[in-house]
Amino acid sequence: MIPRYSRPEMVAVWSPETKFRIWYEIEAHACDAMADLGVIPRENAEAVWKAKDVEFDVARIDEIEAVTKHDVIAFLTHLAEHVGSDEARFVHQGMTSSDVLDTCFNVQLTRAADILISDLEGLLAALKRRAYEHKDTVRIGRSHGIHAEPTTMGLTFARFYAEMDRNLSRMRDARAEIATGAISGAVGTFANIDPRVEEHVCEKLGLVPEPISTQVIPRDRHAAFFATLGVIASSIENIAIEIRHMQRTEVLEAEEFFSKGQKGSSAMPHKRNPVLTENLTGLARLVRMTVIPAMENVALWHERDISHSSVERNIGPDATVTLDFALSRLTGVIDKLVVYPDNMLANMNKFRGLVMSQRVLLALTQAGVSRENAYRLVQRNAMKVWEEGKDFKTELLADSDVTAALSKEEIEEKFDLGYHTKHVDTIFERVFGE
Amino acid sequence: MIPRYSRPEMVAVWSPETKFRIWYEIEAHACDAMADLGVIPRENAEAVWKAKDVEFDVARIDEIEAVTKHDVIAFLTHLAEHVGSDEARFVHQGMTSSDVLDTCFNVQLTRAADILISDLEGLLAALKRRAYEHKDTVRIGRSHGIHAEPTTMGLTFARFYAEMDRNLSRMRDARAEIATGAISGAVGTFANIDPRVEEHVCEKLGLVPEPISTQVIPRDRHAAFFATLGVIASSIENIAIEIRHMQRTEVLEAEEFFSKGQKGSSAMPHKRNPVLTENLTGLARLVRMTVIPAMENVALWHERDISHSSVERNIGPDATVTLDFALSRLTGVIDKLVVYPDNMLANMNKFRGLVMSQRVLLALTQAGVSRENAYRLVQRNAMKVWEEGKDFKTELLADSDVTAALSKEEIEEKFDLGYHTKHVDTIFERVFGE
Amino acid sequence: MIPRYSRPEMVAVWSPETKFRIWYEIEAHACDAMADLGVIPRENAEAVWKAKDVEFDVARIDEIEAVTKHDVIAFLTHLAEHVGSDEARFVHQGMTSSDVLDTCFNVQLTRAADILISDLEGLLAALKRRAYEHKDTVRIGRSHGIHAEPTTMGLTFARFYAEMDRNLSRMRDARAEIATGAISGAVGTFANIDPRVEEHVCEKLGLVPEPISTQVIPRDRHAAFFATLGVIASSIENIAIEIRHMQRTEVLEAEEFFSKGQKGSSAMPHKRNPVLTENLTGLARLVRMTVIPAMENVALWHERDISHSSVERNIGPDATVTLDFALSRLTGVIDKLVVYPDNMLANMNKFRGLVMSQRVLLALTQAGVSRENAYRLVQRNAMKVWEEGKDFKTELLADSDVTAALSKEEIEEKFDLGYHTKHVDTIFERVFGE
């Protein structure tokens, strides 16, 4: 987690204070449930809530952990300092450390997911606004980086919207995957704790009880969660690459917003570099790199080994903080992206009509020319444009084999941009459902 | 794709014959739709179906491709050889190669998904059967590879069932993700082809029209698909590791079925090696390695570049063929796994009752001993077992500090195995819902 | 391994025929050594060489393996069919299957490395030739995809040369890493076989004896090997991306060679797509994806488990075949790349001198203007070029604050291209050492 690529709300999810607060709630709710079941005295359960408004002292807990070398015991010891060691003696009864750690981790991941869902919603709003704004802004579509046929900037935004909308749906699924808790004891048999304690704690924390756990919650859930973050990061990269291409000097169809005070380069003051989207490209790699270790974490030995723990201490915060930052940054980029419709038209016309060759080819075929011949006719005129700088339409009109098949009006019509944008509304309706 | 780790049904999904058959159906259905719309003559559409029962000649198509260096053109040329070049002249009209290639790829992935779903259902049936068979077969639960508390072999199978059941659900989602088609032309604008052609073709092929495509179907769908395969592979590794541990000489709680003719080793005839599950561990790595390239494929340039293609030619077949084989192999392993309940009991008793220490600790606490003191009492008796080979229960009964808190009967009761299995039915009900 | 991305020489390294031939040589040389040591009769060692010119029958060996389920035993059985079962009875004595398998695998990797080394040498020759050819072909250097300062096409080729030269050196190291053999028995103790047998076999096969093996050769060697392939693949991607950028419509500073018969697209005949370098981008991902599983293979259980085997059956051939093909394809691309110097100049002048702003900034500073002021002076003139399409030099000459610091001649001199290329020879000398 790098401070410059972090936002406070997500960082707070992963603070020691938040963690200890969640641990506390798990323990306190568990005591309530045990008291309800008559397993521990009601007054001991109530005593735990005395610490309800306490901000736990992270430094003190660390100090105890330095001796006990066990984080949950350290916390419980500290809790007893607040509640009273006698009153606190039933806290954690029948539970194992992982009941607290794993349930807490899933609460944190669920909260992180909520922030990411909100981020995605914000991004979608920006993409939709820009899509409608540029619904009819014509630009050249490119395959292989080469001009193909016209499309519109609105369609570009719309496809990013559709992709991010799928990501929103995936993120919601990932949240549901991870919103489970387990209070099932040392090997998951509930030998020392009633399953109803788990049910109560989960309900209070907004989780679903894990149907079957061992000492830990099964890690396939986490693997699926981080895989989802990896897919979203890849979509961010997808948008970032598009913008970086649009901003490159020779294309210049759009630019990241360039604030007044900002200096693009220490040496070349005129440069406006797409540094935000380049940065997003790198951040995408950082999120994506967490997918494989999350998958390697699935195969724990027997009822658990602790190899996953150090991995998750890192990728839990890092992947979610980085993705939150990236989504927020991307939303800002989309929101303020400076679009240059004139440059789009100028680029499209770079090869004097050549991008219409597909239509001409089709028209020739429909006019009865064989596919092979039509291809040759188009190709020979296209090559004159490409190699000699001629105008495609002019050449076609001067080619008697072409005019034998198509009238002047028919040829002219092939160069009408409206032809290419006629289904934009249909596509928008599919994407935005309106 | 390695022949020895392949099964014919999945291999067939990826054969050139299957591919060309799907291409043919896409083209033929597209012609039907265009005829319905009055775009091309009805008789030309009908003519295409003349090839309905043709097995396309892969060698001939390869031969044409060697000249044209374009696979779809090669196929269309060959198709015309069957249909007649005049009759075939409207085939592919207004379409781009990717309309065929991408729609076909998703048909193949969807069929692959169907096989994988069926594989998972088979695996689930085996896991469920073995879970009920060993519902009450007690074995020691282990955390960190160290004995913890008793559990049952049935719970082990049941948790693998629950994990694979989640994978089945993920696989169904992944299938839905990928079951889309696109016939939208060179840059996805439908400039040269009516969106109703796409609708018709998709319906005939069991797909949903991609709401917005460029020249290609967006690759976040594929990234999510392969990520799902990666999660499933990781779960396979999880089960494989458990069995490998169970079969190791010192544990020997289970063995892969060992057929009569099989030789375990050329040099050590007595050895029965868990080679199937070791193999599954490796196969899991092979499936998992496809996740990152699938994610790297998402960020294509503008309306498409073709960098994803070589990746998918490999990982499409390889990941699905390998995962199909692995699921099938794992099902066989589970189905025939030889379980040794006696060895389970013998292992559990290796440290003469020590695994019951948690219960004793709890009982002491409940009897009013402070947490710290209870811990110390248990620890000092446990250490005698550990270091001097004493029996835990005997030591406890001889420790006056312990017997001051707990009666003989209370101590005896702590060593009852039924205590640990009392919630097995509850968990089974959660997992199997019956 | 995909046939279309394969070359026969590398494919042959991985054929069953090659493998069995190597197995045969290992066994035969081992018999020789054992005869030298008096462990087995000389005539039995000699008898094995009766099969020297035999092409082993792969189908027959597969048939035997179907029964024995063990590949080395199947081979030995087949070998005995050639040599005579009595004569062959000392073959493989004291050895374990892995002695054969692992040593063979390293022979194959070593041969693969030799081909890759040769590929790299071929690529370097092409890069060097093109570097000298375009040593003085000026083009604009770009950072962030934005014009920065002039450089030359020769420097671009030269830096790719330097990078690939480092890769050649890495590949040689990787070859040395992997050129070891082990004939050390079931757990590596040489209990049943004299270490001198290993020495003899290794010497005959061009290997070094593994100083300490278990049942297998340690897999850190292989991890380092595949990591090297991954680095080389990443460099291929680096070059591929550069060419793809150069070929994009708006840049068009170079194009992949476009053969006459080739059709760029079924629909847009004018398009010349950089399909080879796009393909290389994908192939790079395929090679790179093998790095992590190779690293996951390192941690085998105790003296070996067989989890690495299925992984290596795949990545051994796939990574080397793909990389060989990619290097060869890249060499062809470099060799025949069509370079457009005129377009390079036209692109450089797109912003009428703006790329010289760095020099002007420096000159102002050297003339005594404070850094802050110089920056502001350059920036205000640059913005006129950027936003109003003015010529940079003209604007500077008209800016009295600038001319107060710099004379007309001094300003003119800042736009001399020779200034930027003056150290090209120095750099070439560093790179090519001549």
Next chain:
Amino acid sequence: MIPRYSRPEMVAVWSPETKFRIWYEIEAHACDAMADLGVIPRENAEAVWKAKDVEFDVARIDEIEAVTKHDVIAFLTHLAEHVGSDEARFVHQGMTSSDVLDTCFNVQLTRAADILISDLEGLLAALKRRAYEHKDTVRIGRSHGIHAEPTTMGLTFARFYAEMDRNLSRMRDARAEIATGAISGAVGTFANIDPRVEEHVCEKLGLVPEPISTQVIPRDRHAAFFATLGVIASSIENIAIEIRHMQRTEVLEAEEFFSKGQKGSSAMPHKRNPVLTENLTGLARLVRMTVIPAMENVALWHERDISHSSVERNIGPDATVTLDFALSRLTGVIDKLVVYPDNMLANMNKFRGLVMSQRVLLALTQAGVSRENAYRLVQRNAMKVWEEGKDFKTELLADSDVTAALSKEEIEEKFDLGYHTKHVDTIFERVFGE
């Protein structure tokens, strides 16, 4: 970077203070070189050294960066606050930010490499000591987790030594790869700065000039560096897995040192969990996950894009800090590992001589029994041991087909452990060269 998995010396390499100090040295040495060349006044170069003992104010630099949004400009502005803005006006002349950033990054990586080299040397010393200590401590070798033939604990340590010794060599190579600097200006042409400045700065910082750079140092160097860290991490995992296996309850051939105050589990006081090596398993994944992004960083656009930067801000510190911690932790584990030779013997004898079957098989063959028959003889007696708990030697002595081929003395001799350890000295000599 997680504090609990960090050591101060390595953390310090990555502190802002260290970074700014290196930036300062680069700038100051560059000024010296420029003064030597007569490019800037000597007094301005000397003035920069006024700040020689300054501890740069990180908070102040951050404050400036918040305005300029450019870290190097912020630093230079702050430096001018110390040196005087007039005196400082030649600082950074002709350089680009990356000259400073990239050279600094390589200085940091080089220092990190030095620490890692030292870590590896420490680990090697521990492994060597333990290897000699347990050179003759017999334990059973295992393949597939199944007993094979005897080996010694010393050989286990020795093979880890050999593996880590290779890693030391790789780490030294990686250090050499990364110990380059570049002061070559905006696109690497030295247009505005003399190559001799680069030479001087590199010499002063212990680096080699990068033969050809663009705006940045080529990232294949970094990819190779991080790949090396990934290989080393995989070797750490290899050792960690071995120890985890040795410590598992049923094996118990070794244990991590267990300090008196430490509590293994909050619930099961008798448990001694191999938490350090489990932790190392996870840390290995964290280091390894940085390899792919480092490789993805190689393909920068043209003379640079900044996508690599955010990746390196993370993986630079994280991978080196984590690996340093892991190596140090592993050294401690090896150093204090508690080894149980008695348990090793007990485990080896679990199957009453069965592990000697390979020797018997060989003896029968040598006595003239055909391979097939010998195999059957051994197998039928082995099965009695396996299935009926018989003693292998006793069974063999009672099998008349066996005794027809081998005398009692010959059979007895096959169960001599010395047979298996006779080449240990030879192997030690190979590994330790003494």
